[in-house]
Amino acid sequence: MTSARDLFGAAGDTPEPPLRSSADVLRSARRAARRRGHLQALLGGVTLAAVAGGATMLMPRTGPMGVSPQPAAPAVSSAVSTPDAEPSAPSATSAHAHAGSVDEILADAVPAGFDAEPATLTGTASAHGPVSFAWAVDVAKGHYRELSLVRVTKAPGVGLLMAVVGNDGPTIERGTDLCTAMPTLGIEGATNLTCDVVDTDGVRVRVVTGTAGALGDVISAVRFIHGGYVEVVVSQGLRAYRQKATSTGAIWQISVNPAGEPILDALPLTARQLAALAAEPGLLP
Amino acid sequence: MAFLRRGGRRDQDAEFVEFYEARAAVLRKTAFVLCGDWHLAEDLTQTTFTKLYLAWQRLDRHDQLDRYAHQVLVRAFLDEGRRPWRREHSTMPDSPLLDHVVDTRHSDERDLLFRGLAQIPKRRRAVLVLRYWQDLSVDQVAEILECSPGTVRSQASRGLDDLRAALGDSLHDLSWGGVR
Numbered sequence: 001m002t003s004a005r006d007l008f009g010a011a012g013d014t015p016e017p018p019l020r021s022s023a024d025v026l027r028s029a030r031r032a033a034r035r036r037g038h039l040q041a042l043l044g045g046v047t048l049a050a051v052a053g054g055a056t057m058l059m060p061r062t063g064p065m066g067v068s069p070q071p072a073a074p075a076v077s078s079a080v081s082t083p084d085a086e087p088s089a090p091s092a093t094s095a096h097a098h099a100g101s102v103d104e105i106l107a108d109a110v111p112a113g114f115d116a117e118p119a120t121l122t123g124t125a126s127a128h129g130p131v132s133f134a135w136a137v138d139v140a141k142g143h144y145r146e147l148s149l150v151r152v153t154k155a156p157g158v159g160l161l162m163a164v165v166g167n168d169g170p171t172i173e174r175g176t177d178l179c180t181a182m183p184t185l186g187i188e189g190a191t192n193l194t195c196d197v198v199d200t201d202g203v204r205v206r207v208v209t210g211t212a213g214a215l216g217d218v219i220s221a222v223r224f225i226h227g228g229y230v231e232v233v234v235s236q237g238l239r240a241y242r243q244k245a246t247s248t249g250a251i252w253q254i255s256v257n258p259a260g261e262p263i264l265d266a267l268p269l270t271a272r273q274l275a276a277l278a279a280e281p282g283l284l285p
Numbered sequence: 286m287a288f289l290r291r292g293g294r295r296d297q298d299a300e301f302v303e304f305y306e307a308r309a310a311v312l313r314k315t316a317f318v319l320c321g322d323w324h325l326a327e328d329l330t331q332t333t334f335t336k337l338y339l340a341w342q343r344l345d346r347h348d349q350l351d352r353y354a355h356q357v358l359v360r361a362f363l364d365e366g367r368r369p370w371r372r373e374h375s376t377m378p379d380s381p382l383l384d385h386v387v388d389t390r391h392s393d394e395r396d397l398l399f400r401g402l403a404q405i406p407k408r409r410r411a412v413l414v415l416r417y418w419q420d421l422s423v424d425q426v427a428e429i430l431e432c433s434p435g436t437v438r439s440q441a442s443r444g445l446d447d448l449r450a451a452l453g454d455s456l457h458d459l460s461w462g463g464v465r
Binding site for chain 2: 019022211
């Protein structure tokens, strides 16, 4: 008779690839710590400004990602309700038809000094102009996600700005902590560092910052709407997607820098800029 | 092995490196047994050590680091499983760290194990790996998974049932030794 311990003992002789160096791991960890410290300081400053006088502008300060600070909205508690005035998630057909406009909004949001070009799911520049991608997350429930991707380049680095419109979001009730609602949405694989909810012109946006190894720093800004969400994600590196057939059905796989292109030196947008972009009404039909 | 807090970032970094060099290989191997994928195992290990570094100042009991590291690793693994999109190849193409494992040896039992584990729900798989690969006690597994010892016992029992079912005739006489 084979015992469970005997069986698991067989795993012990599995050959292993070399271990990542401690210097490499320490470098990544330090970077994550610096990133968290900068963002906590920044978001703390936003809260302070709001408490002190209801101000909606921040005093100028150097952004953590090397980008000039922009007017900011005060941070609010993450326990909020979805306002009744929030729009509803569009149908998959409507979202897909509107995707060209989303590409343009993304490209326009890329600051001077960076180039933007529509990208395919696999991370290459689109040869046919703006292009978007939709897939059914859950056919039975009619859940879909619509993706628009823009390559952001500043030689030699390449990063990504992406918008996702979906109707597979959680139900947001009054008092729901937005930071617990799909916290890894769009940044799967990243180590989340901070989560805050900011108010941009009356629109509440959940902002998650993270770091993701070879992908570099990432920020996700999600606006939860009735029955879904609008999200924009910016990353220092390039994420690519592909579908792979398995014995149990197709699954999505994510690749980082599939062509080996270097990542950007810094994120092209700050957390507040990304939050403002997520609140942009034009992202919805 | 003692990891004593000495204060200061330089000391913290030295402690961190010391811990990484002592325990990273074991943690990554555990990650691999959990997920069966060296790429993902490397990711999970990096995630674990990044979170450890961020929490280092708050970790008063550095003699408990290993258990805490396992807790972070298993949570990262379970979180990864809940994501609708699966991750692949987070390292750069042609990375010397990966893709160079050529197993010229053959292990029927090992192949069976990984094939069977892949078919078991992730939480039960985590219980089996912690119990039988890490050889942790029921109480230790319960602490890592933040559940009761009774839950660990029942999950281990069901996990072995799953494993037996997954392996079919290949290993029909898998014993229950150590579940209780």
